[in-house]
Amino acid sequence: MAVLLKSDSVIDSLSLSLSARCLKLKERGVNPKMHVFLVGENPASVVYVRNKKKLCEKIGAICEVNQLAESVDPLTFERHLLQSAQNSSVHGIFVQLPVPKQLSSISFDHLIPPVKDVDGFHAQNIFGVFSGFPDNSYLRPCTPKGILTLLDHYKIPLSGKSVLIIGRSKIVGRPLALLLLHRDATVTMAHSKTTNLRELSRNSDIIVAALGRSEMLDETYFRATCDQTVIDVGINRRADGKLVGDVKFDAVQAIVGAITPVPGGIGPMTVVSLIDNLLIAAELQNA
Numbered sequence: 102m103a104v105l106l107k108s109d110s111v112i113d114s115l116s117l118s119l120s121a122r123c124l125k126l127k128e129r130g131v132n133p134k135m136h137v138f139l140v141g142e143n144p145a146s147v148v149y150v151r152n153k154k155k156l157c158e159k160i161g162a163i164c165e166v167n168q169l170a171e172s173v174d175p176l177t178f179e180r181h182l183l184q185s186a187q188n189s190s191v192h193g194i195f196v197q198l199p200v201p202k203q204l205s206s207i208s209f210d211h212l213i214p215p216v217k218d219v220d221g222f223h224a225q226n227i228f229g230v231f232s233g234f235p236d237n238s239y240l241r242p243c244t245p246k247g248i249l250t251l252l253d254h255y256k257i258p259l260s261g262k263s264v265l266i267i268g269r270s271k272i273v274g275r276p277l278a279l280l281l282l283h284r285d286a287t288v289t290m291a292h293s294k295t296t297n298l299r300e301l302s303r304n305s306d307i308i309v310a311a312l313g314r315s316e317m318l319d320e321t322y323f324r325a326t327c328d329q330t331v332i333d334v335g336i337n338r339r340a341d342g343k344l345v346g347d348v349k350f351d352a353v354q355a356i357v358g359a360i361t362p363v364p365g366g367i368g369p370m371t372v373v374s375l376i377d378n379l380l381i382a383a384e385l386q387n388a
Contacts, residue, residue, distance in 0.1 A: 103327070104255070104359040108369040111254045115373055116160055122380050123161040126387070133383040134163040135193040135219060136185040140178070140204065141171035146197050152369075153195070156376050171201055178204055182212045192383040193219035195375065215240070216385050219378040222271070230276045233283040238385075240378045245277035247370030248309065248332055249284070257307070257330055257359065260285040265301050267291045267318075267347075268311030273334055277309065298322070310335055310347035319349040325356040333361050336368060 126133055135157060139150050150166055157164035167181060185191050194213045210218060215225035221242035229239035252259065264281050268274040269292045278288045289305065291298055293312070302308050302322040307330045310318055315337035323329055335347030346363035354360055361367055 103331075103354045103357045106251055106255055106330075106332075106359050106361045107365050108251065108361075108367070108373075109365065111251055112156075112369055112373050114254070115250070115377070116156075119160040119373075119376060119380060122384070126380070126383055127161065129387065131192075131383055131387045132163060132190070133161075133193075133379055134165065134191050135195060135379045136188075136191050137164060137166045138178075138181065138194070138196045139166055139168045140173060140197075140200050141169075143199070146199070149372075150197050152372050153375060156372055157379070160376060162376065162379060173201075173204070175204055175207055179207065179212060182209070186212065186214055186217060191217065192386055193217055193379040195219050216382055219243075219375055219382055221246070221276075221378060227271075227276065230279050233279075237381050240381060241280070241374075242272065242276045243374040243378065244273045244334065244367065244371045245280050246377075247367060247374040248277060248334070249280060250374065251332075251361070251367070251370050252307075252330075255359065259307075261287070262306040263287045263289070263304065264307040264309065265289045265291060265305035266309045266311065267295075267298070267302075268309075268313070268334070270311065273311040274309075277311075306330065307332065312347050313337070314347055315339060316345050316349040317347055318353070320352045320356055323353060323356055327356060327358050329357045329359075331357050331360040332367065333363050334367050336363060 123133055137150055154164040185194050194217045196209045210222040215223040218226055218240055221240045226240045264286045266274050266278055269290055278290055281288050291301055299322050303324040309332040311334035331348055333346035333348045337345050339345055344364050
C-alpha cells in the first residue's frame with residue numbers, strides 16, 4: 102500500500118517555524134498583515150478564504166477580508182486594490198478567484214506590487230522562478246511551492262528523477278516545471294493534446310496531475326511496481342458530492358509508492374505556502 106503524503110504533519114511542523122518568524126517580526130514592531138479580496142459569496146471561495154484567515158491568525162499574523170459585492174465595477178475594485186498596495190501596514194495582498202465576469206480582464210498581478218504579491222504571479226516573481234533566485238528573495242507561486250515543500254518533508258528525492266507534469270497552467274504546471282528543473286529533475290510537460298500520456302506516465306518516477314478532470318488517471322496510467330510518486334493537484338466534486346482529485350485514488354493507491362490524498366494533500370499546502378509568502382513579504386519590506 103502506498104505511503105499517504107498527507108499535509109497535516111507538514112503544516113504542524115511549518116506552523117511552529119512560521120509562528121516563530123511572525124513573533125520575531127512583531128518584536129521589531131512589524132505586525133504581518135494580509136488583505137484578502139473576496140468578490141461575491143461563492144461558497145467554495147468563502148471556505149477557501151476562511152481557511153486562509155484561520156491559519157494566518159493561528160501563527161499570529163493579521164488577515165483582513167475585504168468582501169465586495171458581486172456587482173462591483175472594475176474601477177471601484179481597482180481603487181480598493183491600489184489603496185492596499187499603497188498602505189505600508191499591509192504586507193501581502195491576495196485576490197480570491199474566481200472573480201465575476203466584469204473583473205476578469207483586470208491584471209491583478211500588475212496592480213499589486215511584486216513584494217506584496219503573496220500569490221506569486223507578478224511578472225517580477227515569475228522572473229524569479231525562471232532565473233532560480235534564492236527562495237526567500239522573492240515570492241514563489243503557492244501551489245508549486247507547496248508541492249516542493251511536501252516532497253521535501255517526505256524526503257522524496259528530485260535530483261535525477263523523471264517528473265511528468267500533466268497540466269500547463271501558469272498557476273501550477275509551468276512554474277512547477279521551472280522550479281523542478283532548478284532542483285535537477287528531468288521534467289516532461291503533458292497537456293490535453295498529448296497523445297501518449299499513458300506511456301509517459303508509466304515511465305515517470307513522479308507524476309503531478311493538474312488537469313482538472315475528475316478521476317481521469319486510473320491504474321492503467323501507472324506501472325504497478327509500487328515505486329512511483331503521485332501528486333494529485335485536482336479538486337473535483339463528483340455527482341454524489343464527494344471531493345476527488347484527478348487520479349482515481351482507490352484504484353491507484355495499491356500500485357504506487359506514494360500518493361497525495363484529496364482532500365488533505367496539496368490544497369492545504371497551497372494555503373500554508375501563502376502564509377509563508379506573507380512572512381517573506383513582511384521580512385523583505387522590513388529588511
